[in-house]
Amino acid sequence: MGYSPQTLRRLGLLIKTLVVVVTLILIDQEFKTVLNLTWVNGSVFANVALVFAFWTTLLAPGFYLIALWWLGAFFGRQRTPEEFSQAIVQSLRETGQCLLIGAPCALLVEPAAMTFLTAEGGNFPLSEMVEDLTIGLIGLALYVLAAAGQRVHDELTQIV
Numbered sequence: 702m703g704y705s706p707q708t709l710r711r712l713g714l715l716i717k718t719l720v721v722v723v724t725l726i727l728i729d730q731e732f733k734t735v736l737n738l739t740w741v742n743g744s745v746f747a748n749v750a751l752v753f754a755f756w757t758t759l760l761a762p763g764f765y766l767i768a769l770w771w772l773g774a775f776f777g778r779q780r781t782p783e784e785f786s787q788a789i790v791q792s793l794r795e796t797g798q799c800l801l802i803g804a805p806c807a808l809l810v811e812p813a814a815m816t817f818l819t820a821e822g823g824n825f826p827l828s829e830m831v832e833d834l835t836i837g838l839i840g841l842a843l844y845v846l847a848a849a850g851q852r853v854h855d856e857l858t859q860i861v
Contacts, residue, residue: 706779713777720769727762731755750818757806757814761833764803768840771795785850794847800840807833 735755741747775792808830 709776709779713773713775713779716769716773716776720766720773723769724766727759727766731759754814754818757811760810761803761807764799764806765836768796768799768803771799785854787854790847790850790854793843793850797840797843797845797847800836801844802840804833804837804840808837 738751738755740751771792775789775796778786778788778792
């Protein structure tokens with residue numbers, strides 16, 4: 702099954718547009734969250750911990766949005782359906798890397814920060830763990846695929 706390069710480039714532009722829209726929505730929601738934080742009167746440490754915990758909740762979504770941006774670049778860089786260029790390899794590698802970093806942020810960093818820095822820790826649904834673990838493993842697969850693609854690209858370059 703083949704797709705025209707023009708269709709793939711449009712898909713890449715659509716993905717990047719979606720990333721911008723979702724990022725703006727996320728910023729709007731998080732801005733409202735910051736305005737509604739319950740500050741602790743008289744405790745600078747508690748307030749700094751609260752702000753730090755808030756920022757850790759944005760790590761995973763941030764890396765996931767960057768991964769989507771690189772995925773948009775992957776589709777946008779397609780010139781022919783069979784092409785596997787250096788730019789394609791870089792897009793796959795960066796997408797995988799961002800997913801691979803975002804998943805531990807969601808699985809470990811955010812719950813740990815919420816547990817140690819706020820009173821809201823310890824509540825982490827198993828379904829979210831499965832989703833983030835899946836995302837991380839898909840990121841690892843993309844990263845390994847990009848490394849294999851890089852080796853094939855280098856071998857073909859040496860042959861030519």
